[in-house]
Each structure stands twice: as C-alpha cells, then as structure tokens.
Amino acid sequence: MKQGNFYYKSIKPLLIKLGLERAIDYAAFKKQHLSNRKQNEEFLKQNPDFVLPPDYMLYEAYQLNYQKYFDDVHENWIINEVENYFDFAPHSKVLEWGCGPARLIRNLPNVFPECSFYGTDYNEETINWCSQNIPNITFKLNELNPPLDFQSNFFDLTYNVSVFTHLNETLHYKWMEELARILKSGGLLVLTFHGEVFTRILSPEDQARYLNDEFVEHTSFKDGHRSFASFQPFTFMKKLVAQYGLSIIEHKEGKDHGTWIEQDLLICKKQ
Numbered sequence: 001m002k003q004g005n006f007y008y009k010s011i012k013p014l015l016i017k018l019g020l021e022r023a024i025d026y027a028a029f030k031k032q033h034l035s036n037r038k039q040n041e042e043f044l045k046q047n048p049d050f051v052l053p054p055d056y057m058l059y060e061a062y063q064l065n066y067q068k069y070f071d072d073v074h075e076n077w078i079i080n081e082v083e084n085y086f087d088f089a090p091h092s093k094v095l096e097w098g099c100g101p102a103r104l105i106r107n108l109p110n111v112f113p114e115c116s117f118y119g120t121d122y123n124e125e126t127i128n129w130c131s132q133n134i135p136n137i138t139f140k141l142n143e144l145n146p147p148l149d150f151q152s153n154f155f156d157l158t159y160n161v162s163v164f165t166h167l168n169e170t171l172h173y174k175w176m177e178e179l180a181r182i183l184k185s186g187g188l189l190v191l192t193f194h195g196e197v198f199t200r201i202l203s204p205e206d207q208a209r210y211l212n213d214e215f216v217e218h219t220s221f222k223d224g225h226r227s228f229a230s231f232q233p234f235t236f237m238k239k240l241v242a243q244y245g246l247s248i249i250e251h252k253e254g255k256d257h258g259t260w261i262e263q264d265l266l267i268c269k270k271q
C-alpha cells in the first residue's frame with residue numbers, strides 16, 4: 001500500500017494519539033485471517049502434527065499463512081545466504097536476533113546438530129512460545145534497547161531479518177554496537193534493511209530524503225512493531241557498520257517482485 005507523507009506526518013500520529021492505530025492493525029490481522037482461512041484450514045488437514053505459532057504472533061512477525069511459514073522453516077534461508085563465507089563447523093555458535101516465532105532458525109539444529117543455536121526477541125509472548133515449542137535452541141528475551149545476555153566475542157555468526165527495518169535511528173547505533181560486541185573477531189553479521197528498491201513506496205518528499213542518504217522513519221504505536229517502518233540508505237548502513245569495526249563482504253540488493261519487495265542483504269565481518 002502506498003501512503004503519502006500527509007498520512008505519515010498528520011494522520012498516523014493522530015491515530016496513534018487516539019489509540020486507533022492498534023485497532024487498525026488488529027483489523028488488518030482479521031482481514032488476513034479471513035482471506036487465508038481456507039488455505040490455512042487445508043494446511044492443518046495435511047499437516048496435523050506440525051506445531052504452529054498462535055495466529056496473531058505469526059501475523060505480527062511475518063504473515064498469517066501456515067504453508068509459507070512451513071516452507072520457510074524448511075528452506076533454511078540463512079544457509080544459502082552465507083554458504084560462500086561460513087560452513088557451520090561443529091561447535092559454531094549462531095544467534096538470530098529478532099527471531100520472532102522461529103521461522104528461520106527452527107530447522108537449523110536438525111541440519112547442524114553439532115552447532116549451538118540461540119534466538120532472542122523483545123516480544124515476551126513470542127519467546128515464551130518458542131521456548132516451550134522449539135527444541136534444541138536456547139531462546140532469550142531482550143528489551144527494546146540492548147544489551148543481550150551474552151558475553152563479548154561469543155558468536156561465530158549472528159543474523160537478523162527485518163529487525164532494523166522496525167527500529168528508529170538511535171536504536172540502529174545502539175544495536176549495531178551490541179551485535180558487534182557479541183561477535184568473535186572474524187565472525188559474520190548478516191542483516192537485512194530497506195534498500196533503494198523500497199523508495200517505490202515512499203512519498204516524493206521521503207524519496208528525496210532517502211536518495212540524499214538521510215534515514216527515513218514512519219512511527220507507530222510501538223517501536224519494534226511491524227507498523228513501525230524505517231528506511232536506511234546503503235551509505236547510512238555502510239558508515240554504521242564501519243563505526244563498530246565491521247567490514248562489508250557482500251551487499252545484495254533486493255528486487256521488486258511486484259506484489260512484494262525484497263529487502264537488501266548485508267554480510268559483514270568483524271575485524
């Protein structure tokens with residue numbers, strides 16, 4: 001959906017003030033629930049033993065589509081993305097920060113049983129659900145602000161998908177410093193962000209700011225929630241990672257697929 005600057009500057013803050021943005025988010029959830037109902041019921045018939053997260057949890061972190069969640073769990077996205085740089089050697093320690101209901105990390109212990117996997121999120125219900133339902137991964141709750149409950153230089157690989165895209169600019173600095181702290185020297189940080197391809201959905205004013213390498217944010221009733229969106233130009237990300245001792249080894253630009261837009265991917269190494 002394309003929403004102009006007037007919406008973000010005037011209407012959205014008013015809706016937040018009136019407490020209506022949460023209601024609008026809930027209505028969007030209900031709409032997705034209805035439109036995917038048949039397909040989801042069919043999935044349940046075919047996969048009665050597959051443990052699914054509760055509906056709102058799935059919607060909030062991703063989309064309310066059981067089959068897509070199931071497919072993503074088994075696709076092992078991160079393995080394909082890092083295969084040129086990381087081999088999941090035995091005893092490697094891997095963290096997904098902002099893991100949501102474990103769409104991307106859930107299956108990794110089955111593929112690499114000799115590695116240790118960790119997932120964190122600031123959503124307490126999500127972390128409780130993951131801890132109770134997903135075996136062989138250590139899940140921990142964190143706050144909206146750092147720190148994470150790990151020693152410095154602990155991880156060989158940390159990754160996060162569509163997490164920075166829901167944080168304000170100040171939190172970008174705080175979290176990049178924290179993610180660099182917990183990574184071993186030579187370790188990899190993989191992340192996604194709203195690359196230039198996303199300017200298609202911005203108002204002309206925000207497009208101009210983005211193309212001028214300025215950080216753009218659209219606030220929400222709750223920082224970190226899916227309705228909070230930030231757009232970070234590549235030049236901003238490049239300076240950000242360099243500031244905390246990370247160097248970029250790959251930048252993959254996202255594509256516009258018409259009905260959905262892919263985020264940019266950044267693979268960085270700690271010096």
Ligand SMILES: C[S@@+](CC[C@H](N)C(=O)[O-])C[C@H]1O[C@@H](n2cnc3c(N)ncnc32)[C@H](O)[C@@H]1O
Binds near residue numbers: 122160167226
């Ligand atoms: C769009 S969802 C993506 C979830 C998961 N990475 C995936 O791709 O399926 C964003 C996730 O980031 C989490 N999140 C937002 N702010 C966070 C923070 N400060 N620390 C940890 N997790 C956060 C949200 O709770 C949510 O689970």
